Amino acid sequence: MSLLENTERPRHDTTRETTLWRGGRILSPTHPDATALLTSGDTIAWIGEDADAPAADRTVDLEGALVTPAFVDSHVHLTGTGASLTGLHLAGLPSAAVVLDRVADFAAALPPDAIVLAHGWDETEWDDAAPPTSEAVGNAAGGRLAYLSRACGHIGVAGPRLLAEHPEFAALDGYDPSGLLTRAAHRAARATVNAAVPVSQRLAAARAGLAHAASLGIAAVVEHSIPNDADPLTEAEFAGLVALGKEPGNPAVYGWWGELRAAEKARDLGAHGCGGDLSADGSLGARTAFLRTPYDDADTLGAEYLTAAEIADHLRECHRVGLSAAFHAIGDGAIANVLDGLDAVEPELGVDAIRRARHRIEHAELLDAALIARMVHHGVHASVQPAFDAAWGGPKGMYAARLGRERALAANPLSKLAGVGVPLAFGSDSPVTALDPWGGVRAAVRHWNPVSRLPMAAAFAAATRGGWRALGIDDSGSLVPNTRANFTVWDLTAGRLPELSDPAAPQPECNLTVAAGSLVYSRA
């Protein structure tokens, strides 16, 4: 993407087939009484009332249903999302024999080069507490490379092929010739098996994740890939994920490549930007989010993974190559470092170029009015996860344990950000929290701290239009003519958004999802 203009389209529009979507309730700021819209290729060509509708190549009757802009999930990990949907889960199984049966059923559907990697067995409730043997695991996996980790995450059983191909494990602490591995041997085996999953198997999982996203009314996802020195396939996986988003029938995929000062590589891999889950700090749960004042439950400020100088160097390189930059920053210390980095490059790059680039902070959970004002100055977009507040915020949640009640309630100040003009984009960080765009909207309108709540319309805009704006795309996210056809049809017949501040209000179900003019989901 050029920093000056965005002419990139998520997929090529070679046909200009027209479709009339009629008989609905169109949520359009320019045409409040509209019941129909016409798409031409990937574009909304016309909006109005049924009686005035132009002729089209085909017509879809919306049966009175509400049509809104489609959701954008601005922070996902697609492969992990798909793996959590399609993977093999061993938790709660009653015996080693049942574990092995499940493994055999799962493996039977896999190509021969696939890896069998599953998690969650727990022998504590079994009549016979002996874990599955290495040989039995290998047989169940059909001879494939296999590793089954225990529920605790610190022990696993390796199949014979994994042990045979990696004799170096035998020298590690925690190795046992039976194949039951702990400590260093367990960690090495798990990392080896993870890195050996073929790209085709990863993309098959990602495809399932994309299909699930489409079924939830999501027309575009923003992938945040994290390079891993131990996994040489991450680059090919990333390029494959971006390519999946260009297939008609899939939601669009915009990729962030999370490597420091790798803008040229990111561009060559087809990334939208360089950074994303490029960690300026860690997480509150692990006490690695970088704070300016210590944690409440430990004498630490957390982890400063990037200095302001490193952030400035990354920004310089992104501007030279013409990509946007984004940083994972949760704590106020990390957010201050990102803003210090932006301040440092402002004299040489100019504030206009910085604002035009629409750099982002991912998460942006702990920040005061002064930091928020500095985000406004640099035109930084906040890519936030309201579901984090729902899951861990509030007076008695995990954030309160880490930070104390006051700082926990001040976290994720959505209304303060929006109120002074920080553009918001909502995401799930799936699989950290589930793909659930209405759930994210509900979490924002029902923030634990009433002062931080967003009105319904603002929350919905952050989950739709805000995602496009944070990608530098200004012609999508509102149902108006001559913009991109990304919209969703819901099982609602009132011509307005549901009021999710009411805890009893059910979440809408998706009937149809259209991404760039193509139908990507239709409820059977």
Ligand SMILES: [Zn+2]
């Ligand atoms: Zn993430």
